[in-house]
Amino acid sequence: MRLLHTSDWHVGRMFHGRDLLADQETVLGGLADLVVDERVDVVVVAGDLYDRAVPSGEAVSACTRVLDRIRAAGARLVITPGNHDSAPRLGAFAEFAAAGGLHLRTRIAELDRPVVLDDAHGPVALYGIPYLEPEPARHAMLIGATGHAGVLTEAMRRVRDDLARRADGTRSVVLAHAFVTGGDPSASERTIAVGGVEQVPGAVFDGVDYVALGHLHGPQRLAENLRYSGSPLAYSFSEARHRKSVWLVELDAGGLAGVERRELPVPRALSTLRGTLDEVLADPAHDGLREHYLSVELTDHVRPTDALRRLRERFPHAVHLDWRPSGGPLAAKLTYSGAARGRSDHEVARQFVEDCRGREPSARESALLREALASVANEERAELAQQRGTRVA
Template identity: 85%
Template sequence: MRVLHTSDWHVGRTFHGRDLLADQESVLGGLADLVVDERVDVVVVAGDLYDRAVPSGEAVSACTRILDRIRAAGAQLVITSGNHDSAPRLGAFAEFAAAGGLHLRTRVAELDRPVLLEDRHGPVALYGVPYLEPEPARHALSLDACGHAEVLTEAMRRVRADLAGRAEGTRSVVLAHAFVTGGSASASERTIAVGGVEQVPGAVFGGVDYVALGHLHGPQRLAENLRYSGSPLAYSFSEARHRKSVWLVELDAAGLAGVERRELPVPRRLATVTGRLEDLLTEPAHETLVDRYLSVELTDRVRPTDALRRLQQRFPHAVHLDWRPDGGTLAASLTYSKVVHRRSDHDVACQFVEDCRGAGPSETESALLREALAAVANHERAELAGQRGNRAA
């Protein structure tokens, strides 16, 4: 049997305000071609099918088209819920969907009830372990202890117990959405720590042929049979160097026969660049960045006005901007008490402007600050006089 391990689709996610639905549908819909070319029997999604618990109508429609293409290509689908998904919503109508080859595993109480598929060597049991939020999972699993490691340990105990009762030679695949010790995180993952340590040891997943992990967005191998496929697209600039891919898992009569990487297309690459605004706008060497999602760090001593709009005239996909002036700012090394010591409100306000943009206010701006501060003082005096009048009355 050939299993395509995917995870963390996050359908409906945006990238710094840019809509990614078209890119997601292009890349994920393309998995159907991989199913045909590689004779894939089943595609698994190890959590975070959607980016939100209540996805938009457009996201649901796009996801439905993607799943439809994969199913039409001839593969079964097994999906479990992640920490971004709403398990009850995702798992609705699961029994009806299974009749069409879409198997949804979102219920904690049923995590030891596998999807059973057959190949010429016999049965393969695919167990979907949804994201287990410790406190609700503790009650569902009748545990006293509460933590990620404890609930996943109990979940895997139940999986192994079920597997032990099945026919000899049954191969096993577990889908799990968790942060396993040794994995490397990215900036785009939402933390799953709830009142303690979020990581679980890889030894928890012993006793099965292959573990298809989800949650971390970089593809990685923790052991030969314990891997993250990562997200199909980059969702933060920390993922710029990722080789987005999926794992093609081969099962033979004895269990795991091999795992191969299949890289995914990149609709738009990511890049970061640092420098002065005028240099970035004019330097010919930066022409290679025009078609990339761009994160810019400006080093101008004075914060440029309307910098992002000006950058987007040359780099239309510039989506993120930081200002880190050469040499830093004085305020970073001062405490609040030192900043305001023996200084008027006007002086403090002028210093704030200078700290924010690297240059003090102009004469006109300074006059406006004086007027604003005087208006505030007059308002406060009027309120105080009113309170005194009320008390006297």
Template identity: 70%
Template sequence: MRLLHTSDWHVGRTFHGRDLLGEQESVLGGLADLVSDERVDVVVVAGDLFDRAVPNAEAVAVCARVLERIRAAGAKVVITPGNHDSAARLGLFGGFAAAGGLYLRTTIAALHEPVLFEDAHGPVAVYGIPFLEPETARHALGVEGRGHAAVLAEAARRVRADRAARGGRAVVLAHAFVTGGEPCESERTIAVGGVQDVPGAVFDGFDYVALGHLHGRQTLADHLRYSGSPLAYSFSEARHGKSVWLAELDASGLAGVEHRALPVPRALSTLTGRLDDLLLDPDHTPVQEHFLSVVLTDRVRPLDALRRLQVRFPHAVHVEWRPEGGRTGELRFAERVRGRSDEEIACCFLEDVRGEAPAERELALLREAIHAAAREEG
């Protein structure tokens, strides 16, 4: 059996305010070509199908079209919810979807009940462990301990018991932060009142564990892997090299795992320098169509910097100012404002954030605003 491990689609997510639905449909729809070319039997999504618990109509439509393409290419699909999804909404029509080869494993009560597939070597049981919010899940599972490790250990115990009674090979989907994994900036923390890490040993005894939650592709053990997200959702992912895992099971279990690269609809880059130099330097031509994060080093904060950058770099989405040479002195609020008038404090603030003192016309506006506020209070 050939299994394609994906996770963290986050359909409906934006990138610094930019809509990504077109890029998401292009990349995710391309999974259907992989299914056909690689003779994939089952595609799994280990959590965070959507970016929100209540996705908008456009995100739902994109997801539906992608799943239809994958099914038309010949693969069955197994999905379990992540911390961004609503398990109840995602699993609402699970019974009907299963008739068409789409299996939604969304409930805690049924996490030990696998989707059963057959290949030339016999049955393969695919278990979906939905994201387990510790405080809710520990009551549902009858666990006294608190935290992710306690509830996932009990979930894995139940799956392991079913597998032992059933026999055959077993694949597990789980959405968790497993110890040894490396996070990035675009993941929402799942630490709620305790440590979020789960020991990898929790998943011992299974032929393959398809992990979701971390957005970079990672191998924690031969059988224990993160596929990562199919698109980059933060500049910290610029060098990830997005891909999916292709796992093959033979009669004895896991026969091998390979990665398959996914296309990059728009590359991510970072530029650093003074605004005028960035706008004129021909060396930056190759990144003009990239998503850009820009660090400006001008001694004085440039006005309307993002709009000006977007004239040359239409996909510049993030700007920060770090003046060349840095700021002098450590700011201590109480010391800086002691004995100063409102006007002096406002002027000092403007000078600090912009790198230059306010102009005379700005001072006049400040005085007018301060006097108006004083009259209103009085």
């Protein structure tokens, strides 16, 4: 049996305000071509099919078209929810979907009831462990164990018990959405640390032929049979160097026979630049980045005016901008009360302008600040006098 291990599709996700739905449908729809070319029997999605618990209608439609293409290419699908999904919504009509080859494993009570598929060597049991938020999960499973490690340990105990009751030679695959110790996170994953340590040891998953992990967005191998496929697209600039891919998993009569990487297309590359605004705009070496998503760190001593608009004139897909003056922090790291203590309103206002602009106010600007503060003070005195007069009357 040949499986395609995927995860973290995050259909409907935005990238710094840019709609990724068309790119997602292109890349994910291409999985259907892999199914045909590699003779894939099953495509698994180890959590985070959607980016939101209540996805938009457009996201649902795009996802449905992708799943239809994969199914039409000849593969069955097994999907389990991640921390971004709503398990009850994702699992709606699961029994009807299974009849068409789409298996949605979303219920904690059924995590030890696998999807059983057969090949020339016999049965393969695919267990879908939905994302287990520790407190609700432990109450649902009626256990005293706490934390991510506790609930996943109990889940895997139930999986192994079920597997032990099956016929000899039954091979096993587990889908799980978790942060396994040794995994390398990126900036785009939502933390799952709730009331404790979010990581779980890899040994929790011992005893099965292959574990298809989801949650971390970089493809990685923790053990030969324990892997993250990563997300199919980059969802943060921390993923710029990722080689987005899926794992092609082959099972033979003895269990895991091999795992190979299959890289995915990159709809739009990610790049970062650093320098002054004039340097970034003028350097011909950056010509090749015009069609990239771009994050720019500006080092100008004074914050440039309208910088992002000017950047987009040359780089239409510049989506993120930081200003980090080359001289380092411009003001001491003080609390507000510490910065204002012992200073007049005029001195505080001057310092504020300097911190924001990267230079001291000019004499003219300083005079305008003084005039504005005096005007406000006069208005406050007049208002106070009026209030006192009203009370006397």
